[in-house]
Amino acid sequence: MNNSEIGDKHNTEPVKYLSKQEAEALEADLLDDYRFGKQQLLEILGHSCAMAITKVYPLRTLPRKQPTVLVICGPDQNGAIGLVCARNLRSYDYEPTIFYPKRSLDVIYKDLTIQCEKMDIPFLSYLPTEVQLINDAYNLVVDAVLGIEAEFGEVKEPFASILATMKQIKIPIISLDIPSGWDADAWNPEGIYPEMIISLAAPKKCALQFTGKHHFIAGRFLPYDVQKKFELNLPVYPETECMVEIQDGKSTL
DSSP, X not given: OOGGGSSOTTOOSOOOXXXXXXXXXXXXXXXXXXXXXXXXXXXXXXXXXXXXXXXXXXXXXXXXXXXXXEEEEOSSHHHHHHHHHHHHHXXXXXXXXXXXXXXXXXXXXXXXXXXXXXXXXXXXXXXXXXXXXXXXXXXXXXXXXXXXXXXXXXXXXXHHHHHHHHTTOOSOEEEESSOTTOBTTBOOTTXXXXXXXXXXXXXXXXXXXXXXXXXXXXXXXXXXXXXXXXXXXXOOOOTTOSOEEEETTEEOO
């Protein structure tokens, strides 16, 4: 089946929201059966996240003179995607700053860190606990702290303190895949409330409780057979876009 046959512009069925188990199985298929490389997936997803951010928050609309963005990265896959996102935002003339308090020993993640450093993206040594300093210095915060691999209810330091600070932030927060502190299968009423979620590959069940302004899916790269196997019912992506906005499980197009 060719790409023109994937999806149906008249499809009224809602997008499927995946459980944690289904999301892990989908990624395993991509890595094992379809031979996607780990770094390849990180690059695809991080680039798609940056593109979604530029769609919702174009440079000309940012409230501050400097197009500053704070990207907060965790030690696992979401953090690595955050590094790629930051690097791409820098290429689009945003001014990202990264807070990456617990760096991974993974060689790929180290390489992504070096790439950001070589592009003169600054790294914070600490996250200000005085939230107003963050609100005054940045236009946006990208939440790339915890993903679906995190165990719900077992957030340890320094991430417990980071999430406590993020809950008080007043500028828009964009969460990659799921809001940090949420379980993939259920929202966390005590967690953060982002203005935007960018679901990676397909949305997770917790996003059914998302009440923010913008929900994007970055999954155009998924092979048709994977979409069919997991019954994703993804919306049609406009033209050459790598992401699409949905509302109530359906495309906003």
